[in-house]
Amino acid sequence: xxxxxxxVALFCAAAAAAHGVVAAESDGDGKHGDLITSLPxxxxxxDFKMYSGYVTVDKDHGRALFYFFAESxxxxxxxxxxxxxxxxxxxxxxxxxxxxxxPLRAKVGKKGGVAIDINGWSWNRFANVLYVDAPAGVGFxxxxxxxxxxxxxxxxxxxxxxxxxxxxxxxxxxxxQSIWLTGESYGGNYVPQLAQQIITGKDKSLSSRLKGFxxxxxxxxxxxxxATQGNIQANLYYWHGLIPLSIYNEWEQxxxxxxxxxxxxxxxxxxxxxxxxxxxDPDNLFSDLSLGNATLGVxxxxxxxxxxxxxxxxxxxxKDVQAALHVHDDKRKWVTCCAEPGQSGGHCQLNYTxxxxxxxxxxxxxxxxxxxxxxxxxxxxxxxxxxxxxYAQLCLSELGYTxxxxxxxxxxxxxxxxxxxxxxxxxxxxxxxxxxxxxxVPQFQPAAAFHMVSKFINASFP
Amino acid sequence: xxxxxxxVALFCAAAAAAHGVVAAESDGDGKHGDLITSLPxxxxxxDFKMYSGYVTVDKDHGRALFYFFAESxxxxxxxxxxxxxxxxxxxxxxxxxxxxxxPLRAKVGKKGGVAIDINGWSWNRFANVLYVDAPAGVGFxxxxxxxxxxxxxxxxxxxxxxxxxxxxxxxxxxxxQSIWLTGESYGGNYVPQLAQQIITGKDKSLSSRLKGFxxxxxxxxxxxxxATQGNIQANLYYWHGLIPLSIYNEWEQxxxxxxxxxxxxxxxxxxxxxxxxxxxDPDNLFSDLSLGNATLGVxxxxxxxxxxxxxxxxxxxxKDVQAALHVHDDKRKWVTCCAEPGQSGGHCQLNYTxxxxxxxxxxxxxxxxxxxxxxxxxxxxxxxxxxxxxYAQLCLSELGYTxxxxxxxxxxxxxxxxxxxxxxxxxxxxxxxxxxxxxxVPQFQPAAAFHMVSKFINASFP
Numbered sequence: 063x064x065x066x067x068x069x070v071a072l073f074c075a076a077a078a079a080a081h082g083v084v085a086a087e088s089d090g091d092g093k094h095g096d097l098i099t100s101l102p103x104x105x106x107x108x109d110f111k112m113y114s115g116y117v118t119v120d121k122d123h124g125r126a127l128f129y130f131f132a133e134s135x136x137x138x139x140x141x142x143x144x145x146x147x148x149x150x151x152x153x154x155x156x157x158x159x160x161x162x163x164x165p166l167r168a169k170v171g172k173k174g175g176v177a178i179d180i181n182g183w184s185w186n187r188f189a190n191v192l193y194v195d196a197p198a199g200v201g202f203x204x205x206x207x208x209x210x211x212x213x214x215x216x217x218x219x220x221x222x223x224x225x226x227x228x229x230x231x232x233x234x235x236x237x238x239q240s241i242w243l244t245g246e247s248y249g250g251n252y253v254p255q256l257a258q259q260i261i262t263g264k265d266k267s268l269s270s271r272l273k274g275f276x277x278x279x280x281x282x283x284x285x286x287x288x289a290t291q292g293n294i295q296a297n298l299y300y301w302h303g304l305i306p307l308s309i310y311n312e313w314e315q316x317x318x319x320x321x322x323x324x325x326x327x328x329x330x331x332x333x334x335x336x337x338x339x340x341x342x343d344p345d346n347l348f349s350d351l352s353l354g355n356a357t358l359g360v361x362x363x364x365x366x367x368x369x370x371x372x373x374x375x376x377x378x379x380x381k382d383v384q385a386a387l388h389v390h391d392d393k394r395k396w397v398t399c400c401a402e403p404g405q406s407g408g409h410c411q412l413n414y415t416x417x418x419x420x421x422x423x424x425x426x427x428x429x430x431x432x433x434x435x436x437x438x439x440x441x442x443x444x445x446x447x448x449x450x451x452x453y454a455q456l457c458l459s460e461l462g463y464t465x466x467x468x469x470x471x472x473x474x475x476x477x478x479x480x481x482x483x484x485x486x487x488x489x490x491x492x493x494x495x496x497x498x499x500x501x502x503v504p505q506f507q508p509a510a511a512f513h514m515v516s517k518f519i520n521a522s523f524p
Numbered sequence: 525x526x527x528x529x530x531x532v533a534l535f536c537a538a539a540a541a542a543h544g545v546v547a548a549e550s551d552g553d554g555k556h557g558d559l560i561t562s563l564p565x566x567x568x569x570x571d572f573k574m575y576s577g578y579v580t581v582d583k584d585h586g587r588a589l590f591y592f593f594a595e596s597x598x599x600x601x602x603x604x605x606x607x608x609x610x611x612x613x614x615x616x617x618x619x620x621x622x623x624x625x626x627p628l629r630a631k632v633g634k635k636g637g638v639a640i641d642i643n644g645w646s647w648n649r650f651a652n653v654l655y656v657d658a659p660a661g662v663g664f665x666x667x668x669x670x671x672x673x674x675x676x677x678x679x680x681x682x683x684x685x686x687x688x689x690x691x692x693x694x695x696x697x698x699x700x701q702s703i704w705l706t707g708e709s710y711g712g713n714y715v716p717q718l719a720q721q722i723i724t725g726k727d728k729s730l731s732s733r734l735k736g737f738x739x740x741x742x743x744x745x746x747x748x749x750x751a752t753q754g755n756i757q758a759n760l761y762y763w764h765g766l767i768p769l770s771i772y773n774e775w776e777q778x779x780x781x782x783x784x785x786x787x788x789x790x791x792x793x794x795x796x797x798x799x800x801x802x803x804x805d806p807d808n809l810f811s812d813l814s815l816g817n818a819t820l821g822v823x824x825x826x827x828x829x830x831x832x833x834x835x836x837x838x839x840x841x842x843k844d845v846q847a848a849l850h851v852h853d854d855k856r857k858w859v860t861c862c863a864e865p866g867q868s869g870g871h872c873q874l875n876y877t878x879x880x881x882x883x884x885x886x887x888x889x890x891x892x893x894x895x896x897x898x899x900x901x902x903x904x905x906x907x908x909x910x911x912x913x914x915y916a917q918l919c920l921s922e923l924g925y926t927x928x929x930x931x932x933x934x935x936x937x938x939x940x941x942x943x944x945x946x947x948x949x950x951x952x953x954x955x956x957x958x959x960x961x962x963x964x965v966p967q968f969q970p971a972a973a974f975h976m977v978s979k980f981i982n983a984s985f986p
Contacts, residue, residue: 301763
């Protein structure tokens with residue numbers, strides 16, 4: 063984790079840049095052409111159906127979004143549709159599909175190479191789950207018009223809305239099922255922005271079927287945070303034992319804990335970040351540590367090319383895999399995130415302008431226009447420098463509501479009565495933490511995330 | 525973990541009570557009688573020698589302290605002697621020996637029962653390690669004079685000093701080797717109090733051989749902490765996601781963050797503690813959670829009678845084990861800690877008066893009279909409600925020193941460049957954290973604790 067990455071991460075998002083041109087094909091494939099009939103590395107196809115391919119969102123420009131769809135293992139004909147949106151901006155939702163809440167898991171094959179397992183905590187055990195790479199330029203999505211790669215929040219929300227309409231045209235058998243939007247990190251922007259498109263858009267069916275949304279460790283950019291952002295970080299550092307008392311005292315005595323602190327505080331924060339050190343993952347306090355049984359593993363270390371990330375990346379870039387997934391075969395290399403050169407994901411086809419708009423007015427709009435929408439905001443509590451729980455809580459507090467069900471632990475069935483996190487219920491939304499989870503909650507605490515979300519959409523959480 | 529236990533734990537110690545009378549034998553056994561020749565559950569005796577038995581500290585009263593001694597696996601004739609003292613007050617040092625830094629580890633036997641392994645991270649790989657049950661009434665230690673069970677810090681320090689002299693009389697071959705005192709929790713009181721006895725006592729050999737000490741998550745009871753103790757707890761709770769922003773704001777707005785806060789704060793702290801919930805281990809934030817691979821284990825749960833604690837307790841109470849350890853056979857049941865009825869350890873032979881004396885004057889005494897002593901204070905950073913790092917740091921800051929080597933990460937050889945913790949060096953002491961460790965550091969991060977302490981006594985840490 064470079065210092066640059068860390069500093070950027072502190073603002074709970076990664077900017078994205080880079081230009082380029084790709085050739086592209088027309089969408090064309092119908093639903094049946096999108097059925098996945100075999101997958102390299104997967105010995106036996108599972109009992110549920112999977113589809114992947116493209117939905118064209120702008121025919122004139124040749125702009126098409128890639129999706130992966132896993133039918134429910136329960137009852138696909140009645141279970142809800144969950145849309146999942148990754149963060150970034152610029153990250154592919156296949157990250158969620160393959161290392162968080164999706165059905166496929168990469169592992170080392172018995173004869174080398176990458177093999178695939180089915181994830182026991184996949185959300186498609188209770189819902190039909192739809193992963194979309196948005197905007198064009200992300201993952202396997204693309205445009206024939208290179209200027210489309212200059213994009214932003216508004217354009218993305220409009221494309222996501224067009225995608226959903228096009229996807230239901232392709233899959234009319236799901237046209238009456240309820241819809242939930244989910245996502246994490248910058249998905250905390252995408253999801254409410256798409257929800258706004260849906261509830262204010264022309265497609266009344268989509269709007270009436272939208273039941274709610276859930277966002278994990280979301281980007282907010284609210285006013286309360288803008289006034290005091292460094293202070294949350296300084297406190298999280300100090301109270302996790304990452305910086306010494308001396309610099310924490312200096313921070314407070316310089317007045318950096320107050321809203322709109324003096325400019326000297328930037329230099330103190332820079333020194334704090336240096337003290338934390340390079341070998342720190344802002345997404346997860348214990349990324350490099352908790353190697354089983356809370357022991358610093360000086361036993362076998364996983365070689366870099368055998369991590370679950372590396373195996374996923376290798377597999378998604380195999381030509382046979384891309385063919386099985388119906389990826390248009392002249393697309394560029396799949397990368398986790400389109401980001402600035404030097405950042406994770408490197409240089410690719412996206413120049414995204416973050417609006418950094420305050421997201422709370424959208425929440426107020428939902429509370430006013432669609433009080434029936436059920437909203438869950440959750441935070442993995444070990445994400446202490448990307449989108450920490452304290453940041454979400456501060457922004458939500460700006461909405462001015464008082465909890466109707468007091469903060470309390472929640473538990474997971476079969477979890478030996480362990481505290482899986484905490485939850486409080488407000489008149490128009492629920493806030494929960496997931497204990498021991500980093501930024502990508504379903505990756506770090508898959509059982510907890512599974513139970514929390516499945517119960518939430520079934521109105522039994524908490 | 526009961527609420528009572530939690531509230532007591534917040535004060536970084538557990539009181540102890542109970543009276544009783546035991547019959548006892550004379551000490552009598554010489555060194556050779558103390559050699560352990562076999563151990564039930566251990567297939568093959570290791571290459572290093574182990575001894576256990578008693579040292580009489582008061583002949584008239586029949587007061588004797590039990591010890592367990594593991595010779596170094598390296599070179600017992602030149603390696604230093606490390607004395608280990610458990611916390612409480614009232615806890616047996618066999619806790620450290622069997623579940624922290626000692627050589628023996630209990631596990632489920634192949635044919636049922638308890639089997640014993642040798643711990644690969646035992647500190648006797650680099651030192652001769654001596655575990656003592658003190659004061660009388662703790663572990664296997666006892667007195668024939670029941671009034672001796674009414675004791676306190678001063679009496680304990682005097683007995684520990686007498687123990688050390690008596691132990692070296694029994695083992696004259698170690699009479700020239702350097703001595704290091706170590707301990708954790710309430711051991712943070714015992715260790716400097718014993719060091720004071722040694723450097724002010726008549727035994728000049730003991731004093732000249734004392735090279736320093738190391739205390740983990742120690743009790744301090746300093747003035748700075750007494751002024752603001754609740755505030756450290758409130759902040760640790762909030763910044764670990766255990767209580768909501770609303771009550772944290774209430775805490776601050778009521779003035780509870782200031783030194784000597786208003787009495788209203790007690791009620792707020794009580795509500796905070798209730799919100800954290802019963803299923804919370806003050807010793808380790810993730811005790812009940814991190815079951816391997818940062819996943820909430822909904823897989824197999826270890827039956828209560830097969831935990832490492834339960835196996836240790838069973839084994840130490842087997843009659844054949846007690847005979848092999850030369851425990852006087854009419855002693856009462858071994859319990860981890862002598863504590864008040866209802867607390868961990870239950871009702872046993874100890875009525876300990878905590879002096880709650882400020883420990884910093886002893887540190888100033890060492891800095892003044894014995895500036896050559898090397899002192900390490902370390903904190904497992906996941907102990908957030910027993911003796912947290914922030915409490916140690918606050919007390920140490922009251923000493924008024926400025927770090928000569930700035931706070932920075934430290935690493936473990938072979939640890940894949942992971943940050944094992946942070947360290948800062950002051951003119952007269954070193955302070956370190958151990959990342960991902962609870963209150964009992966060598967239990968939760970055995971490799972990190974091993975490297976930190978072995979390097980410290982070899983003057984190569986950090």
